Amino acid sequence: MEGNWALTCKRPRLEQRSRIVQTIRSFFVQRHYLEVETPHRTPGNAPEAYIDPIGSDGWFLHTSPELCMKRLLAAGYRRLFQICRCWRAGERGARHLPEFAMLEWYAAECDYHHLMTECEELLRLLVPSGRLAYGNRNIDLSRPFERLTVAEAFRRHAQLDLAEALVAGHFDEQLTLHVEPHLGQLQPTFLTEYPTELAALARSHPTRPGVAERFELYVAGMELANAFSELTDVREQRRRFDIEETLRREAGKPPYPVPEKFLAELSAMPEAAGIALGLDRLVMLLTDAESIDQVVAFPPELL
Amino acid sequence: MLSTSDLRKGTKLMIDGEPHVIVQFDFTKPGKGQALYKCKLRNMISGSLFDRTYRSGETFEPATLQECDMQFLYRDESGYVFMDQKSYEQVTLPEEALGEQKYFLVDNMEVKILMFGERGIGITLPNFVNLRVTQSEPWVKGDTAAGNNKPATVASGYTLQVPSFVEEGTLIQIDTRTGEYVTRVKE
Numbered sequence: 001m002e003g004n005w006a007l008t009c010k011r012p013r014l015e016q017r018s019r020i021v022q023t024i025r026s027f028f029v030q031r032h033y034l035e036v037e038t039p040h041r042t043p044g045n046a047p048e049a050y051i052d053p054i055g056s057d058g059w060f061l062h063t064s065p066e067l068c069m070k071r072l073l074a075a076g077y078r079r080l081f082q083i084c085r086c087w088r089a090g091e092r093g094a095r096h097l098p099e100f101a102m103l104e105w106y107a108a109e110c111d112y113h114h115l116m117t118e119c120e121e122l123l124r125l126l127v128p129s130g131r132l133a134y135g136n137r138n139i140d141l142s143r144p145f146e147r148l149t150v151a152e153a154f155r156r157h158a159q160l161d162l163a164e165a166l167v168a169g170h171f172d173e174q175l176t177l178h179v180e181p182h183l184g185q186l187q188p189t190f191l192t193e194y195p196t197e198l199a200a201l202a203r204s205h206p207t208r209p210g211v212a213e214r215f216e217l218y219v220a221g222m223e224l225a226n227a228f229s230e231l232t233d234v235r236e237q238r239r240r241f242d243i244e245e246t247l248r249r250e251a252g253k254p255p256y257p258v259p260e261k262f263l264a265e266l267s268a269m270p271e272a273a274g275i276a277l278g279l280d281r282l283v284m285l286l287t288d289a290e291s292i293d294q295v296v297a298f299p300p301e302l303l
Numbered sequence: 304m305l306s307t308s309d310l311r312k313g314t315k316l317m318i319d320g321e322p323h324v325i326v327q328f329d330f331t332k333p334g335k336g337q338a339l340y341k342c343k344l345r346n347m348i349s350g351s352l353f354d355r356t357y358r359s360g361e362t363f364e365p366a367t368l369q370e371c372d373m374q375f376l377y378r379d380e381s382g383y384v385f386m387d388q389k390s391y392e393q394v395t396l397p398e399e400a401l402g403e404q405k406y407f408l409v410d411n412m413e414v415k416i417l418m419f420g421e422r423g424i425g426i427t428l429p430n431f432v433n434l435r436v437t438q439s440e441p442w443v444k445g446d447t448a449a450g451n452n453k454p455a456t457v458a459s460g461y462t463l464q465v466p467s468f469v470e471e472g473t474l475i476q477i478d479t480r481t482g483e484y485v486t487r488v489k490e
Contacts, residue, residue, distance in 0.1 A: 002486050005466050009452065050337050050359075090308050090338070093330030172336035177356065180333075198335065216334070226334050276334075 007302075013287045013295050020126060020283055021083065024103060027122055033079040033105060038068035040085065044256030048200060049247040052089040054098070055254060061087035064276055066201070067262045069106050070230065074269035081105035083279065094291045095222060098300060101279035108270040111203075111229040112213050115275045116190055119217055119225065120145055123188065126286055134220045134285055137185060145188040145217075153191055157182045166195060183218035191216045200240045202228035217277075219285055227275035234266050305363040307340050313480075315347070315366035322347040322366035322419060347417070347424045350399050368417040370427065375412045383408065385416055385423070394423040406461035407432045407479040428479040433488050434458055436473045439465065 028035065041056045045063045053060040062068075065082050072080055086102045107114055123141050124130060130142035154162040158174040165171045183189040192215040196204055199212035213229035231237050241258065249255055283295040293299045305316070312328045327343035340357040347366075373385040373394065382397045383405065394416055398405060400423070407428055408414075417425035439455035455465040457475070465484045469475060474488040 005484060005486070008466075048335060050332075050335065091330065091332060093328075093332075096330055096332065172333055173339060173356075173358070175333055175336065176331050176339050200335075223334055 007297060010294065010297060013283070013289060014297060016287045017283045017295055020286055021279070023126055024083070024122070024279075027125055028081045028105060031079065031118075033081045033107075034077060036069070036072060036077075036080055036082050037084065038062075038065045038072075038082065040087075042068070044259060046201060046259065046262075047241050047245040047248055047256050049244050049251070052253060054087045054089050060254075060256075063088050064102060065104055066274065066276070067259055069104055069274065070269055070272075071262055071265050073106055073108055073230075073272050074265040074267075078108040078270075079106070092300075094293075095281060095284075097280065097292055097296065100292075103277040103279045103282075104275065106230075106272055106274040108272045110273045111271070112192075112215055112227050112273050115227045115273050116145070116147075116215065119188075119190075119227075119275070119277075123219075126282075132219070132285065134288055135290070137220055139184070139220060140187045143187060145190055146184075147190050147192055148183070149193040150191055150195070151193070153179050153183070162195070166197075171195075171198070180218065180223065181221045184220055184222070184224075188217060188219045188224075191218060199228065200244050201231050201237070203231045203233075222281055222285065223278070224281055224285070225275055225277035227273065230269070230272045230274050232266060232269050232271060234263055237266055238263055305365050307338070307357055307359050307361055309363070309365075310340050310342060310357065315368065316344070317364040317366045318344070318346075321349075322368060322424065324366075324425065326352070347400075348419060348422075368419060368425070370415040371418055373414060373416045375408050375410065375414060377410070385414065385426075394418075396423045396426065400425055403461075403482060404428055404479065406457075406459040406482075407434075407477065408459070409434070430479060431476050431485065432479055433474050433476050434461070436465070436469060436471055436475060439469065439471055442467050442470065 132139040194214040199214040202212035202214040205211040217225040332338040415427040434457035451467040452464045476485040
């Protein structure tokens with residue numbers, strides 16, 4: 001048998017992927033971010049009702065490195081980034097792999113507006129022409145990206161307004177089926193001001209009750225990154241973890257231990273903002289790939 | 304019962320007492336939110352296509368269809384004719400029931416016929432089939448870059464992408480589940 005030709009054909013995208021990762025590293029290093037590595041296998045994740053872990057010998061593969069990243073912030077590391085693999089059980093589709101690559105970065109004494117600016121600068125560095133060709137779209141990166149609140153996005157695109165969708169339990173369905181496809185089509189969109197109950201680790205907005213300082217970045221209808229002004233109120237954090245963990249256990253999911261070390265150190269954490277960006281999806285956008293399978297050498301089905 | 308994690312292209316479900324097959328599937332999920340499973344389904348009896356979106360927690364009755372080992376005999380105006388090698392009973396499937404699979408049928412190929420009562424409503428092919436390239440542009444000398452491809456048509460009339468070094472007359476192996484080139488076959 002000759003070599004695996006389908007794998008050979010991925011070479012141009014895998015070469016571009018390697019260059020993209022190098023550019024990302026240089027972006028953060030120039031800004032004095034420290035690159036760190038935290039354990040992939042941990043006793044438990046930050047509890048979230050709809051993110052399921054993969055077990056590993058009594059512990060869990062991490063679904064995101066956020067708890068360890070914030071413990072580093074609390075210990076005085078002011079600018080941090082990490083490029084790592086994360087695992088989420090059952091997530092497989094044209095934009096999902098159960099094992100995927102994540103870029104996370106955190107900045108002390110900043111809020112989520114700082115991260116919006118950095119997203120704009122990072123994407124412009126990766127696309128020097130300022131025009132991103134993806135499918136039949138031509139997305140303008142040169143102007144400030146669109147800022148759109150969740151409430152306004154629902155008014156424009158959903159079948160229900162935001163309050164109705166929340167009460168009826170149809171928020172995710174409306175967002176996925178009716179709102180997301182419209183976002184980030186002409187220029188990237190920051191979807192901002194999430195309802196507090198949808199932002200377990202985000203700080204509440206100082207002047208707008210019921211709203212958290214969380215945004216998601218969308219490009220070409222694709223969710224690319226999720227960011228918060230981080231919650232630093234230990235009691236509030238414990239309360240929100242309890243709510244999420246109760247939901248998880250009611251759904252029969254494997255229990256997480258309460259992340260006591262994280263909660264204890266959280267009181268020492270400075271005001272900070274943090275963001276998680278799907279690296280495979282970013283590579284999809286930059287290499288004009290329709291499926292996440294095209295930007296990784298080995299999707300799980302081919303192992 | 305099946306759960307949403309069993310849904311994928313090719314999964315067969317009973318809906319309103321009739322077998323359906325998922326012909327297109329996508330998993331979507333807001334990072335922090337609930338998953339949705341978007342399916343295009345084909346009613347295996349009527350052939351009609353429709354879209355359905357399912358949410359986590361829903362359950363499904365699997366369509367357990369009787370499968371019969373049969374051999375492909377020939378094609379005529381009524382459709383594709385298969386025969387059970389033991390009972391010599393014959394079953395005819397209309398072209399619509401095969402879709403793209405018709406391109407991967409080779410004379411005397413042993414396949415599984417999915418039965419609904421006495422009726423053949425679908426077919427399971429071997430995972431790989433060998434077909435000869437009948438038409439493809441010649442290889443351009445000097446074009447040695449890895450992963451270069453070109454279209455080629457095989458004996459059944461099916462067109463697919465192949466590596467540029469594959470020439471007319473070459474026997475190639477195709478994955479019948481994806482319709483993609485796998486390798487050249489040594490003769």
